[in-house]
Amino acid sequence: MPGFYTSQLAEALAPDVLNRFLRYVRIDTQSRRDRVSSPSTPGQLDLARVLVAELEEAGLHDVRLDDNGYVIGTLPANENGSGNGNGNVIGLIAHMDTSPDAPGQGVEPIVHQGYTGGVIELPREGTVLDPAAMPELVDKLGHDIVTGSGDTLLGADDKAGVAEIMAAVAHLAAHPELPRPTLRVSFTPDEEIGEGATLFDIPRFGARCAYTLDGSDIGELQDETFSAVEVVLTVRGVEVHPGWATGKLVNALRLAAQIVAALPSATLTPETSAGREGFIHPTEITGTAGKAEVRFIVRDFDDDLLERHVALLEDTARRVVAAESRARLDVNVREQYRNMRRFVSAVPNVTDAAEAAIRAEGIEPIRKPIRGGTDGSRLSEMGLPTPNLFTGGHEYHSVREWASLQDMAAAAAVVVRLAEVWSRNGDG
Ligand SMILES: [Zn+2]
Numbered sequence: 001m002p003g004f005y006t007s008q009l010a011e012a013l014a015p016d017v018l019n020r021f022l023r024y025v026r027i028d029t030q031s032r033r034d035r036v037s038s039p040s041t042p043g044q045l046d047l048a049r050v051l052v053a054e055l056e057e058a059g060l061h062d063v064r065l066d067d068n069g070y071v072i073g074t075l076p077a078n079e080n081g082s083g084n085g086n087g088n089v090i091g092l093i094a095h096m097d098t099s100p101d102a103p104g105q106g107v108e109p110i111v112h113q114g115y116t117g118g119v120i121e122l123p124r125e126g127t128v129l130d131p132a133a134m135p136e137l138v139d140k141l142g143h144d145i146v147t148g149s150g151d152t153l154l155g156a157d158d159k160a161g162v163a164e165i166m167a168a169v170a171h172l173a174a175h176p177e178l179p180r181p182t183l184r185v186s187f188t189p190d191e192e193i194g195e196g197a198t199l200f201d202i203p204r205f206g207a208r209c210a211y212t213l214d215g216s217d218i219g220e221l222q223d224e225t226f227s228a229v230e231v232v233l234t235v236r237g238v239e240v241h242p243g244w245a246t247g248k249l250v251n252a253l254r255l256a257a258q259i260v261a262a263l264p265s266a267t268l269t270p271e272t273s274a275g276r277e278g279f280i281h282p283t284e285i286t287g288t289a290g291k292a293e294v295r296f297i298v299r300d301f302d303d304d305l306l307e308r309h310v311a312l313l314e315d316t317a318r319r320v321v322a323a324e325s326r327a328r329l330d331v332n333v334r335e336q337y338r339n340m341r342r343f344v345s346a347v348p349n350v351t352d353a354a355e356a357a358i359r360a361e362g363i364e365p366i367r368k369p370i371r372g373g374t375d376g377s378r379l380s381e382m383g384l385p386t387p388n389l390f391t392g393g394h395e396y397h398s399v400r401e402w403a404s405l406q407d408m409a410a411a412a413a414v415v416v417r418l419a420e421v422w423s424r425n426g427d428g
Contacts, residue, residue, distance in 0.1 A: 003406070004142040004143055004406045005406050005409060005410070006218075006361050006362050006363060006406070006409075006410040006413065007361055007362060007410075007413055009361075009413045009416060009417075010361070010406070010409040010410045010412070010413040011409065012171075013167050013168070013171060013409050013412040013413055013416075014405055014406070014408075014409035016166075016167040016170065016171070017163050017164055017167040017405070017408050017409050017412050018111070018144075018146075018163075018405055018408075020054070020162075020163040020166050020167060021109075021146070021156075021159060021160060021163035021403075021408065022109050022111075022146075023050070024047060024050070024155070024159040024162055024163060025107045025109050025148075025154060025155040025156075025159050026107055026108075026109070027043060027046050027047045027050070028043040028046075028098075028104055028105045028106070028107070029041070029043045029044045029046070029047050029096050029097050029098050029104070029155070029159075030043065030097065030098050030099070030100055030104030030105065031044065031097035031098070031099075031100060031189065031190045031191075031192050031193045031195075032100060032193070033100060033193050035190060035193065035195065038068040038069050038189060038190060038195065038198070038199050039068070039069035039096075039097065039189030039190050040097075040189070040190050040193060040195070041097070044069055044096050044097050044189045044190070045065075045069055047096045047162075047187075048065050048069055048071050048096060048187065048189070049065065051071050051096070051162070051166070051187050052064070052065050052071055052073075054166060054170075055071070055073040055166070055169075055185065056073075058166070058169060058170035058173050058174075059075075059170075059173040059174075060073035060074060060075050060169065060173065060185065061073070061074045061075070061076060062074045066201075068189070068199040069096075069189040069190075070186060070187070070188055070189065070199065070200065070201075071096075071185075071186065071187040072184065072185065072186045072204075072205065073169075073184075073185045074182065074183070074184055074185070075169050075172060075173055075180065075182070075183040075185070076182050077180060077181050077182040077423070078176050078178075078179065078180055088181040088182065088208070088422060088423075088425070089181065089182045089183075089184055089206055089207045089208060090181050090182070090183055090184070090207055090208070090209065090210070090211075090418070090419070090422050091183075091184045091185075091186065091205060091207035091209065091210025091211065091384065091386070092165045092168075092169070092183060092184070092185050092186070092210065092211055092213070092415060093165075093185075093186045093187075093188060093210050093211065093212045093213070093214075093375055093376070093379075093386065094158045094159075094161030094162040094164075094165050094187055094188075094212065094213050094214060095158045095161070095162075095187070095188045095189070095190075095191030095192070095196050095212075095214065095375060096158075096159075096162060096187050096188065096189055097189055097190050097191055097192050097193075097196075098153055098155045098157065098158075098159075098192065099153060099157065099192045099396065099397040100192060100193065101192075101397045102152065102153040102397050102398050102399055102401075103151060103152045103153065103399070104152060104153055104155065105152065106151075106152060107148050107149075107152045107153070107154065107155055108148065108149040108152075109146055109147070109148060109149075109154060110122070110123075110146070110147050110148070110149060111144055111145075111146050111405070112144065112145040112146070112147065113144045114142055114143075114144065115137075115140055115141055115142065115143050115144070115145045116141065117131065117138075117141055118131070119131070120137075120145065120147065120402075122147055122148065122149055122150030122399075123149050123150055124149045124150035124151040125150045125151050125399070126150070127150030127151070127399050127400060128400075129145075129147065129395075129400055129402055134394065134395065134400075136216075136217055136394050137394075137402070140404050140406075140407075143404040143405065143406045143407070144404070144405040144406065145402055145403070145404060145405075146402060146403045146404075146405060147400075147401070147402045148399060148401060150399055151399060152399060153396075153397060153398060153399060153401045154393070154401035154402060154403065155401070156391065156392070156393030156394075156396070156401055156402070156403040157192075157214070157391075157393055157396040157397065157401065158191065158213070158214045158391065158393075160213070160391035160392055160393045160403050160408050160411070161212065161213030161214050161391045161411075162187055162213075163408065163412075164213050164391060164408055164411040164412040164415060165185060165187075165213055165412075165415060167412045168412045168413075168415035168416050168419075169183060169185055169415075171412075171416055172416060172419055178416065178419065178420065179419070179420050179423035179424070180419035180420070180422075180423055181419065181422045181423050181425075183419060184205055184206065184207045184210075186200070186205060186210075188200060188375055191214070191374070191375050194228075194230075194336050194337070194373070196375040196378075197337075197375050197377075197378035197379045197382060198378075200375070200379060200382075200384075202379070202382055202383055202384045205384065207384065209347060209350040209384065209385045209386065210376070210379065210384055210385075210386040211354060211376075211386065211387060211388070211389050211415075211418065212374045212375050212376045212386055212387075212388045212389070213388075213389050213390075213391050213411060213415070214374045214375070214376075214388055214389075214391065215370070215388045215389055215390040215391055216390060216391065216392075216393060216394055216396070217366065217390055217392075217394065217407070218363060218390055218392060218404075218407040218410055218411075219358060219363045219364055219365055219366040219390060220365075220366045220368070220388075220389065220390035221351065221354050221355060221358060221365045221366065221367055221387060221388070221389060221390070222367075222368070222369065222370040222374075222387060222388040222389075223340060223341055223344040223345065223350075223351050223367075223387040223388075224301065224339060224340065224341040224369035224370065225337070225339055225340050225341075225369065225370050225372065225373045225374060225376070225377045225388075226278070226299040226300065226301060226337075226339065226369075226370070226371060226372060226373055226377075227299070227300060227301065227302075227303050227306045227337070227338045227339045228297065228298070228299050228306075228335075228336040228337050228338075228373050228377075229297075229298050229306065229310060229333055229334060229335050229336055230295065230296070230297055230298075230333075230334045230336055231295075231296040231297075231298055231310060231313055231314070231331065231332070231333050231334075232293060232294070232295050232296075232331075232332040232334070233256070233259065233293065233294045233295075233296070233317050233329065233330070233331055233332075234291065234292075234293050234329070234330040234332070235252040235255045235256050235259075235287075235291070235292045235293075235294070235321060235327060235328070235329055236252060236290070236291050236327060236328040236329075236330075237249070237250035237251050237252035237253075237254075237255065237289060237290055237291070237292075237324075237326070237327050238250040238290070238326050238327075239252075239288065239289050239290030239291075249289065250324055250326045250327050251289045252287055252288070252289060252290055252291050252292035252327070253285070253287055253288070253289055253292045254289075255292070255320060255321055255324065255327055256285055256287065256292040256293075256294045257285070258320045259294060259316060259317045259320045259321070260282050260285070260294065262316050262319070262320055263280055263282075263312075263313065263316055264280070264312075268280050268309065268312075269281065275369075276301050276302075276369065277300075278298070278299045278300025278301065278302070278305055278306060278309055279298070279299055279300075279309070280296055280298050280309050280312070280313050281296060281297050281298070281299070282294060282295070282296050283295045283296065283297055296313060297336075298310050298313065299371070301339055301369060302339075303338065303339070310333060314331050314333075317329055317331065318331075336373065337373045337377035337378045337381065338377065338378075338381050339377070340376055340377045340380035340381065340385075340386070340387070341369075343380035343381055343385055344380055344385045344386075344387050346385070347385050349425060350385050350387060351387050353418060353421045353422055353425060354387060354389060354414075354418065356417075356421045357414050357415075357417040357418035357420075357421050358389075358414055360414075360417040360420070360421070361410055361413050361414050361417055363410060363414070366390075370388060374386075374388045376388050389411065389414065389415075390407070390411055391403070391407075391408065391411050392404045392405075392406075392407030392408040392409075392410065392411055393408075
């Protein structure tokens with residue numbers, strides 16, 4: 001296929017996908033933890049308003065930005081796809097925010113046309129994309145690679161998904177001869193801080209199932225995610241001026257560091273685990289000598305093992321703090337999301353349809369569990385079965401983030417084909 005596209009459809013969609021993507025990534029939509037309102041940051045509303053205008057321009061109905069920063073819109077079924085009754089409403093979801101874990105302001109995307117192999121050097125901060133460290137890049141010879149400029153994330157997570165859904169529904173709206181069920185589109189805020197599903201109105205959305213476009217390499221179809229909790233330890237010591245501290249000071253920061261040091265490091269960490277193994281991962285230590293807070297995320301695919309990891313963390317913290325009788329420990333465990341598999345496998349035609357759409361695009365589906373969560377993890381638990389599809393983006397949450405235009409176009413084409421599959425699927 002000339003231009004390394006998976007199909008003529010993908011090639012036709014590519015310019016629109018790229019134009020939209022380059023526009024969206026320039027808008028700073030980085031979310032912020034411990035939000036006090038939804039969305040957590042005003043930049044997400046800037047993108048939301050752009051998307052509302054573009055959905056209306058594409059001809060979608062009932063386009064709205066709700067009070068919590070969720071964009072929704074409807075592309076009604078056409079004659080070719082409406083023979084299935086009103087129950088056939090399919091959702092398409094992507095998140096508007098970018099990760100707080102890497103700089104997200106002032107993204108200046110670069111399109112490196114026709115990748116010829118070797119290291120891609122970005123203009124700022126000596127950032128490089130080295131295929132020796134990124135095996136996926138080796139597979140993209142000939143592709144147009146989109147990156148940031150080296151000092152920010154790119155935002156393919158998840159603006160690649162947003163651009164792909166936009167391009168696909170605009171294409172379907174402009175081509176009424178292509179069969180489609182009713183498609184409900186939603187762009188969500190604050191996924192990266194684990195809140196994307198919190199205020200998602202499933203009854204109003206009214207879909208039987210949905211798909212997030214929030215995966216990575218071409219072909220990925222994910223219906224299994226981590227189960228996830230966040231644990232926050234608060235250590236209280238005794239703060240005394242260091243000049244008069246002899247025998248009195250109890251340093252909370254020192255105890256916090258001891259807790260982290262006492263945890264397993266050769267196993268049960270993100271950097272030493274793979275596949276279906278879980279982990280305990282400290283993400284932040286803050287505080288003073290008087291009071292320190294340590295945040296952890298704990299992950300596993302198995303809910304029982306997840307509980308064991310949490311118990312290990314809690315026991316370790318209590319043992320360390322118990323050695324200093326004047327110190328106090330508070331443990332706060334918060335469930336974030338659960339493995340979606342059990343909820344999605346109850347309705348097998350949802351992943352079957354996605355597999356069929358991926359194959360129709362000439363791609364072999366890749367079925368492997370995602371070592372993370374998506375909006376779909378919680379939506380599935382809340383009653384909207386929502387597996388995850390690839391977007392063509394890589395190295396998320398880093399200044400090395402990149403995406404293949406050809407693979408982004410393939411994802412948009414898969415959405416168009418998914419509409420066709422569901423138009424045949426009926427009410428079953
Ligand atoms: Zn994402």
